[in-house]
Amino acid sequence: MATKKITSLEVAKLAGVSQSAVSRVFTPGASVSKKTNEKVRRAASKLGYRPNILARSLITGKSRIIGLVVSHLDNYFYPEALELLSNALQKKGYHVLVFMASKTSGNIDDVVDEILDYQVDSIILASVAMSSNLATRCTSAGVPVILFNRTQDDNRLSSVTSDNFAGGKKAARFLIAGGHKRIAYIAGWEGASTQRDREAGFVKELKEHGISLYAYEVGNFVRDEARQAARKMFTADEIPDAVFVASDDMSFAVMDVIRFELGLKIPEQVSVVGYDDVPVASWPAYDLTTVRQPANRMVAETISIILECIEDKETKPRRIQIDGPLVIRGSARISNK
Amino acid sequence: MATKKITSLEVAKLAGVSQSAVSRVFTPGASVSKKTNEKVRRAASKLGYRPNILARSLITGKSRIIGLVVSHLDNYFYPEALELLSNALQKKGYHVLVFMASKTSGNIDDVVDEILDYQVDSIILASVAMSSNLATRCTSAGVPVILFNRTQDDNRLSSVTSDNFAGGKKAARFLIAGGHKRIAYIAGWEGASTQRDREAGFVKELKEHGISLYAYEVGNFVRDEARQAARKMFTADEIPDAVFVASDDMSFAVMDVIRFELGLKIPEQVSVVGYDDVPVASWPAYDLTTVRQPANRMVAETISIILECIEDKETKPRRIQIDGPLVIRGSARISNK
DNA sequence: TTATTTCTTGCATACGAATGCAAATACTTC
């Protein structure tokens, strides 16, 4: 197996210049004459030379690798975000190293340690939290950490989320305006700031209208648990006439239970409102009214924060909240019946 | 910003040994005495030392990074596969560097070049092809390439797919047994071997029963195009009574058109069979009969090939086809009406 | 105890590219 390694030295030899010259040709902004540049490029492409990013990283201290920790790829909001993120970073010359955080155990710290081993330029935690201890490690290692779709009470961490509190309020306002009287909520995982904020906003708005939650169950952002929650909620004596579900993903499960297991009509008997606006929400089979998380804008913000941090170490952490609209579709009544 | 870099040298100093000793402690299988080992480990954890993978790679020639090229994260088969892949590799001490191949332009070669820059130990192309020229580059760089869910006529590339031909046959056999008389097909992108094999198997089986395709449209594995295809196919004079769609993803779009735009009943008036068995297929709203691609077994095979190639350069490329069952649900009639 | 073998250890070097510095070359200007 002719495992050839073409190094800058060989290119230099062929081009009749020094290794430094070759390096400079491939270093944007370095001082090289037109002639040398051409000679080197010709030799390089002849040999199929490409700079070794790893070797370069060793010196520059920049790996052009961004570590991404994800745990919920089965929630279709994340594949979309991943795709946007990866594409955008790719355009900027960075690439994404993926780390799965198992949903069960809270071993995020171990995972982040592994990430640091790769000398990543930055870490994105998608819907995942980290220990304060580890945040210290990252900070002192000079690796900026950005929480995506999650916040945390640690002022060293930047975060980008949708405005979950406002989103919760929007959902409530909409259901109230629709004349619903028995309004319920199916919660996500209580450890998630997104869940807490959505609930808080929702409950707050209800309260401001003198309404209190008619029913409450926890789905933990897991479809099966959402199903259970729905079964429990909608087999009671007098069932809710509206339910706000903390994620689209759970909403689909809830709708399926309501329609196919319990034979109820949506939205005639029960209105359902979700959160995320993943692609499936717009499919006619669900046609889900939901609060949109503008993935593209969230990603854009994330990336701008990352690049800023990488270029200028002194940037202080920011917390971005992006407002998302309520997307009105057919899963919830609009006027009072 | 106290950007401290803890190196093996500092650990060595603290532990009162040489840098080599530290290195050996962190190199599995190296010769170190129990005493030294302890001293070093104590010092290391005190300083929070962790070996720099990049520097290590420079010497060993192994980065423990696997490059993954994806292009269809919106088809929910891929997030699932990505999750399985990443998890399994993580357990083996490898990690996945993600590269998005834009669906539109065929710039795969550029992408793979970028991957090679990172000195990856192997490349997985998920549902993506590469030029023969580039395959040469990879081979000569000693980087094994594995096609996932795609084959290609290049005997230097390994591939792992489901048995698409057999899957197509199963779909046909099932529809025939269900007494369908006007059987149609909505194809994926013709450049994909998966598409071609599924179609070939399907048509072959029909032919063996003396049946020919009643209608044919192309959906290119894109939901919108599948919708168009369905509209065209099901507004004809005498519509098909069954359609095999080349992917679940397209199937959902097709079912939505059939039900909600055209007001037809599934499976009473039209039977639909898909391919993939993504999670959504089992949701009651679709309840799609489909040929399963066993993602977990496909991933397991992929990984075993990768590890084998990395350890033993002389392994020759393999082509694995994994048989998947037809999962019978409610979207297709079983008995002749 | 001494000779022999097996483990450990440190030294020095290598991996591939980037960069400060000083020497060399090219370009201006008078």
Place this chain on the structure above:
DNA sequence: GAAGTATTTGCATTCGTATGCAAGAAATAA
């Protein structure tokens, strides 16, 4: 053409770790 400035270039070193080699320590055999 000389003097001065701006631009290129090569040399040597550096990044953090792994590893062949030879010397030293420990264990075993005689």
